[in-house]
Structure formats: C-alpha cells, structure tokens
Amino acid sequence: xxxxxxxxxxxxxxxxxxxxxxxxxxxxxxxxxxxxxxxxxxxxxxxxxxxxxxxxxxxxxxxxxxxxxxxxxxxxxxxxxxxxxxxxxxxxxxxxxxxxxxxxxxxxxxxxxxxxxxxxxxxxxxxxxxxxxxxxxxxxxxxxxxxxxxxxxxxxxxxxxxxxxxxxxxxxxxxxxxxxxxxxxxxxxxxxxxxxxxxxxxxxxxxxxxxxxxxxxxxxxxxxxxxxxxxxxxxxxxxxxxxxxxxxxxxxxxxxxxxxxxxxxxx
Amino acid sequence: xxxxxxxxxxxxxxxxxxxxxxxxxxxxxxxxxxxxxxxxxxxxxxxxxxxxxxxxxxxxxxxxxxxxxxxxxxxxxxxxxxxxxxxxxxxxxxxxxxxxxxxxxxxxxxxxxxxxxxxxxxxxxxxxxxxxxxxxxxxxxxxxxxxxxxxxxxxxxxxxxxxxxxxxxxxxxxxxxxxxxxxxxxxxxxxxxxxxxxxxxxxxxxxxxxxxxxxxxxxxxxxxxxxxxxxxxxxxxxxxxxxxxxxxxxxxxxxxxxxxxxxxxxxxxxxxxxxxxxxxxxxxxxxxxxxxxxxxxxxxxxxxxxxxxxxxxxxxxxxxxxxxxxxxxxxxxxxxxxxxxxxxxxxxxxxxxxxxxxxxxxxxxxxxxxxxxxxxxxxxxxxxxxxxxxxxxxxxxxxxxxxxxxxxxxxxxxxxxxxxxxxxxxxxxxxxxxxxxxxxxxxxxxxxxxxxxxxxxxxxxxxxxxxxxxxxxxxxxxxxxxxxxxxxxxxxxxxxxxxxxxxxxxxxxxxxxxxxxxxxxxxxx
Numbered sequence: 001x002x003x004x005x006x007x008x009x010x011x012x013x014x015x016x017x018x019x020x021x022x023x024x025x026x027x028x029x030x031x032x033x034x035x036x037x038x039x040x041x042x043x044x045x046x047x048x049x050x051x052x053x054x055x056x057x058x059x060x061x062x063x064x065x066x067x068x069x070x071x072x073x074x075x076x077x078x079x080x081x082x083x084x085x086x087x088x089x090x091x092x093x094x095x096x097x098x099x100x101x102x103x104x105x106x107x108x109x110x111x112x113x114x115x116x117x118x119x120x121x122x123x124x125x126x127x128x129x130x131x132x133x134x135x136x137x138x139x140x141x142x143x144x145x146x147x148x149x150x151x152x153x154x155x156x157x158x159x160x161x162x163x164x165x166x167x168x169x170x171x172x173x174x175x176x177x178x179x180x181x182x183x184x185x186x187x188x189x190x191x192x193x194x195x196x197x198x199x200x201x202x203x204x205x206x207x208x209x210x211x212x213x214x215x216x217x218x219x220x221x222x223x224x225x226x227x228x229x230x231x232x233x234x235x236x237x238x239x240x241x242x243x244x245x246x247x248x249x250x251x252x253x254x255x256x257x258x259x260x261x262x263x264x265x266x267x
Numbered sequence: 268x269x270x271x272x273x274x275x276x277x278x279x280x281x282x283x284x285x286x287x288x289x290x291x292x293x294x295x296x297x298x299x300x301x302x303x304x305x306x307x308x309x310x311x312x313x314x315x316x317x318x319x320x321x322x323x324x325x326x327x328x329x330x331x332x333x334x335x336x337x338x339x340x341x342x343x344x345x346x347x348x349x350x351x352x353x354x355x356x357x358x359x360x361x362x363x364x365x366x367x368x369x370x371x372x373x374x375x376x377x378x379x380x381x382x383x384x385x386x387x388x389x390x391x392x393x394x395x396x397x398x399x400x401x402x403x404x405x406x407x408x409x410x411x412x413x414x415x416x417x418x419x420x421x422x423x424x425x426x427x428x429x430x431x432x433x434x435x436x437x438x439x440x441x442x443x444x445x446x447x448x449x450x451x452x453x454x455x456x457x458x459x460x461x462x463x464x465x466x467x468x469x470x471x472x473x474x475x476x477x478x479x480x481x482x483x484x485x486x487x488x489x490x491x492x493x494x495x496x497x498x499x500x501x502x503x504x505x506x507x508x509x510x511x512x513x514x515x516x517x518x519x520x521x522x523x524x525x526x527x528x529x530x531x532x533x534x535x536x537x538x539x540x541x542x543x544x545x546x547x548x549x550x551x552x553x554x555x556x557x558x559x560x561x562x563x564x565x566x567x568x569x570x571x572x573x574x575x576x577x578x579x580x581x582x583x584x585x586x587x588x589x590x591x592x593x594x595x596x597x598x599x600x601x602x603x604x605x606x607x608x609x610x611x612x613x614x615x616x617x618x619x620x621x622x623x624x625x626x627x628x629x630x631x632x633x634x635x636x637x638x639x640x641x642x643x644x645x646x647x648x649x650x651x652x653x654x655x656x657x658x659x660x661x662x663x664x665x666x667x668x669x670x671x672x673x674x675x676x677x678x679x680x681x682x683x684x685x686x687x688x689x690x691x692x693x694x695x696x697x698x699x700x701x702x703x704x705x706x707x708x709x710x711x712x713x714x715x716x717x718x719x720x721x722x723x724x725x726x727x728x729x730x731x732x733x734x735x736x737x738x739x740x741x742x743x744x745x746x747x748x749x750x751x752x753x754x755x756x757x758x759x760x761x762x763x764x765x766x767x768x769x770x771x772x773x774x775x776x777x778x779x780x781x782x783x784x785x786x787x788x789x790x791x792x
Binding site: 053093096097214216217 | 294295298299301302305306335336337338341350737784790791792
C-alpha cells in the first residue's frame with residue numbers, strides 16, 4: 001500500500017485504527033448525461049441529440065462508483081473522496097450531487113470541447129497526476145454514448161492495473177475485485193494504485209438525504225482549466241433514431257412459431 | 268430577496284413585476300425534490316395495498332424512513348432538527364410525497380400542520396421539547412380542532428381546559444383527527460373555562476386521553492382518522508401554546524399555511540392520475556388504435572395537463588410570496604402571524620382551485636380507463652375515493668369561498684390595496700363584482716370564484732410567458748375553461764349579457780403528445 005506522509009487534507013472524520021492506517025484517497029470521475037429515462041430526439045441536422053428542456057443526471061454507472069466510494073469511506077477503508085467532472089459549469093450540478101452523497105471535494109475541469117474517450121482519459125490523467133489517488137473508481141460506461149473505453153484507456157495511460165465491470169470491491173492490503181463473467185465469478189487482486197470500473201450489480205445508490213445536500217453547499221468545488229484540449233480522434237457523423245420495428249404478430253402454438261421462424265430463414 | 272413585498276391580494280392591481288414558478292427552484296432544491304419523488308415512487312407506491320389495509324407498524328416505519336432522509340421537517344427551525352428551508356420548497360416536496368393520498372395526509376399532517384403551530388407560536392422550551400421528535404420522523408404529530416358539533420364553525424368548540432394547581436385539565440371530544448392511531452402528540456384546541464379559545468400540546472400517553480375507533484372512510488383508507496376523547500386529561504401548565512385566549516391565531520394561521528400546503532397535497536395524486544392515464548391511453552387499443560389516437564381522449568389528456576399546469580402555477584407563486592413575507596416579518600411570534608396572514612386570500616384561492624382541479628383530473632383519468640377504471644383492480648378507483656375529501660377538509664371549499672371574498676372586501680375597505688386594475692377579462696369581471704352589492708352567499712361565492720379564477724389565469728399566463736411554446740400551449744388550453752367558469756359566476760351576479768372573449772385555437776393532439784412524452788404532466792425542469 002502506498003503510504004503518503006502528507007495528511008494535510010485528511011478528512012476530520014477519519015480515525016486511525018480502522019481498516020486502513022494510511023491515507024487512502026479515491027478519485028471518482030463522473031459524467032453529466034441526459035436523464036437515461038428521458039425520451040430524447042435527434043437534432044434535425046443529425047449533429048447530436050436535442051437536449052432542450054431535458055433533465056441531466058450523474059451517469060448511473062458513475063453514481064454507483066460514488067456510492068461505492070462513500071460506502072468504503074463509511075467502513076473506514078477510505079479517507080478522502082475526490083469527484084471530478086469534465087465539462088462546462090453545468091456539470092457543477094452533478095458534482096454537487098456527488099458531494100451531497102458523501103464525496104469530500106470536487107474538481108471541475110472546465111471546457112466546452114467535445115471529447116472522445118481518448119480525450120477524456122488524457123484530461124483525467126492530468127488531474128490524477130496532480131491528485132495522486134490510490135484508487136480511481138468510475139463507471140464502466142456512460143449511458144449517453146455507451147463507449148465503455150475511457151476507464152480502460154485511462155488505466156493504460158497511467159500504467160496502472162485495472163479491473164473492469166466490478167460487482168464487488170474490497171480495499172485491503174491489496175484491492176480485491178469480483179467480476180461477474182459469462183462463465184462465473186472472477187476474482188482479481190490488484191496492487192495500488194489501480195483503476196476500477198463499476199457494473200450495475202456493485203450496489204444500489206442511496207437516496208440523497210436533504211441534510212447532505214445542504215452540507216454539500218459548503219464543500220470545496222475547484223475549477224481548473226485543462227493544460228491543452230486534446231483533439232478528438234473520432235467525430236460524430238450523424239445521429240438518427242433507430243428504424244421503427246415492424247409490428248410483430250401473435251402465433252397460436254409452438255408449431256406455428258417454429259414455422260414462422262423458418263419462414264424468415266432464421267432457423 | 269425582494270426589493271419590496273408584493274402585497275397580499277394585489278394580483279387584482281395589475282400584473283406583478285415578478286412571479287415565481289416551479290422552474291425557479293435552485294438546483295439544490297430540485298435535488299431535494301428529486302429525493303422526495305424517488306422516495307415516494309420506490310418506498311410508497313409499490314405498497315399501496317398494505318398501506319390501505321393499515322398494516323401494523325407500516326406507516327410509522329415509512330415516516331421514520333422519510334425522516335432519516337430529512338424529509339419530515341423541511342420548513343421547521345434548524346435548531347430543533349428541521350432544515351430551516353422555505354415553505355414553498357416544503358410544499359413542492361410535499362407534492363411529490365403525495366402521489367398516494369393516504370401517505371400524503373399522514374406525512375402532510377406530521378410534517379406540516381402538527382409542526383407549524385409549534386414553530387410559529389411555541390416558546391423555545393416548547394419547541395425544544397416537542398419539535399425534534401417530529402422533525403426526525405421518530406414521532407408522528409396530529410392536529411385536533413374539529414368536534415362532533417363544531418366543524419367549519421371552529422370557534423364554537425366545546426372542549427374545555429380548566430386550571431387545577433399546576434395542571435390543565437381537559438375535557439371534550441375531538442373529531443376527524445388525522446394520524447390519531449399513530450400520533451405521539453396532539454395539538455388540541457380547547458376553551459379555557461369554556462370561554463377562552465386556546466391551543467395545547469397533549470402527549471399521547473396523557474392519562475385521560477383515549478383514541479376511539481377508526482372512522483370507516485370512503486377513501487384515504489391507509490391514513491388514520493379517529494376521534495379522541497379527553498376525560499379529565501391532565502397536562503402540565505407549560506403545554507399551553509402561545510397565550511390563553513389566543514388559540515385562534517394558532518389554529519387559523521396553521522390553517523392558512525395548511526390550506527396552502529393542502530393545494531400541493533391535492534395535485535400530487537392528480538399528477539399520478541395523469542401519469543396513469545398517459546400510460547393506459549397508450550397501451551389500451553380499441554378499433555386497432557391506441558386510445559390516445561382518438562380526439563376525445565386527446566382532449567381529456569390536454570385538459571388534465573392544462574388544469575394541472577394552472578394549479579401548479581398558482582401554488583408555487585403563492586408559496587414564494589409566503590416565503591418572502593416570512594423573510595421580511597418572520598422570527599417573532601407577531602411577525603410570524605403577520606406573514607402567515609398576508610396571503611390568506613391566495614392560500615384559499617389555491618386550495619379551492621387545486622382541489623377542484625384534482626377532482627376533474629382524476630374523474631377524466633377514470634373515464635379514460637373506461638369500465639376498468641370503475642374496478643378496484645385498477646389504480647384510478649383508489650384515487651377517485653381518496654380525492655373526494657380534498658374539497659372538504661382544511662376548510663370546505665364553500666367556507667374558503669366565503670372567507671376569500673370577505674377578506675378581499677375587508678382589504679378594500681381598509682384601503683390597504685392600491686387601485687384595482689384589471690389585466691385580463693376575468694380580472695375585469697372580478698373587479699366589477701367587488702364593487703357590487705353582493706346579495707347572500709351565492710353571490711359572495713360567485714365573486715370569490717371570479718377572484719380566484721383571475722388569480723389562476725394570471726399565474727398561468729405569467730408562467731407560460733417564461734416557458735415558450737409548450738407552456739403557452741398549456742395556458743391556451745386552460746383559458747377556455749377559466750373563461751367558462753368565470754361566465755358562470757358572472758351570471759349569478761347580474762342578468763347583463765356577456766360575450767366570451769376570443770381564445771387561441773387549442774391543438775389537443777399536440778398536448779396529448781406532450782403528456783405522453785412526459786409520461787404525465789409536462790415538466791419544464
């Protein structure tokens with residue numbers, strides 16, 4: 001385990017003698033996304049999605065990461081949680097929510113640039129180089145573009161071990177991560193520092209308690225400018241609705257079903 | 268917060284310079300509202316059967332759970348475990364906690380009227396002793412004003428309090444006490460020596476206090492309603508709230524705020540009814556088409572959403588005014604009283620309009636469900652039964668109408684309003700009505716209708732102006748209804764012929780699409 005001597009930003013609630021006897025900083029990157037339950041339409045020119053009047057949320061996988069960090073802190077395994085977002089000042093709303101859930105401080109890397117996954121990884125690496133957390137905990141993917149690659153790219157850039165799709169996380173002398181795979185549970189052991197991406201099964205995020213929301217108002221939220229804005233390696237050519245599915249039909253029996261499938265050449 | 272206070276009832280003195288709308292809540296406040304909504308949808312709505320059967324211990328458990336999230340003392344003082352936040356925010360949170368009527372009443376009473384009397388009129392010692400258990404949700408509160416022979420005529424109460432040594436001895440029966448079954452403390456109105464109307468805090472374990480059997484109600488079956496009997500019930504002298512003989516301030520100011528909050532409570536179930544109707548009208552197919560493709564169903568969905576929009580516009584406009592008055596005057600008992608009274612007219616207008624909108628919305632939702640809506644297998648029947656009492660309690664809508672016009676005329680006589688000035692066709696009729704010699708309750712009620720409809724129309728219009736096309740479409744759909752109600756009231760005042768003003772054409776198909784897109788009332792975030 002990395003032992004840091006600098007405990008200046010140590011959280012006041014941390015008590016020695018719990019699960020960890022050292023400073024354990026977890027950094028959680030979060031993304032502002034359109035409410036995944038909202039119905040959105042593509043813009044008329046196909047350049048993106050019309051978000052007028054839409055509600056925004058923390059990417060649900062990232063919220064699971066925040067929740068996990070807070071639970072680990074409540075267990076005494078973590079001393080400080082830093083949440084980071086990249087975007088315009090609108091993302092402050094999601095950072096405040098993460099603070100309300102229980103993160104200690106927030107960093108907004110302020111840019112209005114359109115970033116792809118390599119760009120996100122590059123900007124997060126800058127923050128991580130400065131913050132030096134022992135663990136980065138983030139969603140496996142964002143519900144808006146469903147790329148599932150920023151975490152992996154970031155771990156590669158950092159040269160850290162990574163465990164993706166975590167269903168269970170234990171922070172001890174090493175990090176133990178359980179992943180649910182098609183063939184059963186896989187358990188990984190990682191050395192610090194490492195990066196973990198979260199799956200849906202890891203936990204169920206709590207309701208944000210009102211006193212937490214009030215407390216979050218006075219927690220630090222720092223804005224930083226990125227040193228350079230990475231050029232996107234991919235660009236969106238067109239966004240359109242999925243083609244409407246042709247209406248199905250009801251069949252009366254298994255035989256009829258089998259015949260219908262054959263008819264379509266699927267069997 | 269504000270440069271100058273917008274005075275109570277000044278909505279008939281032209282268009283105000285500013286007007287709060289639900290979209291104006293801060294992002295922090297919206298996060299709190301989200302918590303309430305998520306809590307209600309996940310913890311309450313899946314358990315409506317168990318709630319309606321008053322499953323042992325369930326309701327207190329749900330209240331305690333809400334309390335853990337900080338939901339039980341939004342607008343009570345921080346020093347006593349509350350959050351010290353505004354009444355408007357508390358009302359919006361209450362709306363989302365009110366998707367089910369039974370929960371709405373239980374939560375509404377314990378987080379609202381059972382605390383507001385203490386918050387506004389309690390001494391520091393009383394607040395320290397009685398508030399924290401309520402704000403944390405560990406205890407449940409109740410409010411006991413009505414009696415078997417004293418309902419709307421509240422001051423005719425016959426419950427008595429007599430001082431004996433260092434105790435008050437209370438005798439009498441209180442009726443329709445919400446939360447009676449699980450309340451830990453009651454705010455009881457009684458007359459000292461049979462004459463001086465006063466407010467007392469009576470703990471549940473007081474010897475001589477008994478809870479009679481549950482009322483067998485038509486709706487709100489999951490909420491507790493029972494009479495309480497006081498037979499030589501002895502409480503400490505310190506449990507007299509505010510001053511002897513000043514109980515009417517406690518009772519009625521709690522009711523002013525209570526009426527305002529009841530408006531939020533009534534549109535919570537209406538919201539759920541619109542959601543249900545949106546879903547059902549999309550899924551149910553007849554003649555090979557979804558119900559929502561039929562014009563008359565689209566018209567209903569559009570009207571439901573429009574009425575909801577108007578009620579919402581009035582309620583949160585009023586709540587912001589109340590908050591401003593508390594910011595300006597609040598803090599002392601007299602200041603609190605002044606603040607709670609300033610918008611009594613608006614509070615009554617919200618109560619009457621919202622509860623009547625609730626009834627219309629739920630009735631239309633049931634109609635969309637057709638025969639299924641008439642069965643208990645489907646969720647609309649419960650709303651239909653639950654909603655009926657909204658027009659009755661916290662002052663019947665009839666009492667509120669009399670009160671509203673009476674208050675307005677008193678304000679006019681006192682000269683405390685700047686000159687009346689109409690900014691709409693309805694406001695013009697309302698002002699004319701106020702200058703008439705009103706003959707009897709029917710005409711007073713008609714004048715009240717014109718006043719409250721003017722407030723409704725103005726609130727909706729001001730909100731629509733902020734919101735662009737969708738807001739405007741909702742407002743335009745509400746206007747013909749408001750005009751017709753105004754015309755109906757006008758005909759009770761005079762036999763002069765009346766021509767309805769020209770209105771914008773309403774595209775009900777577009778409105779129905781908006782309702783479907785939002786899966787309920789249109790949200791503007």
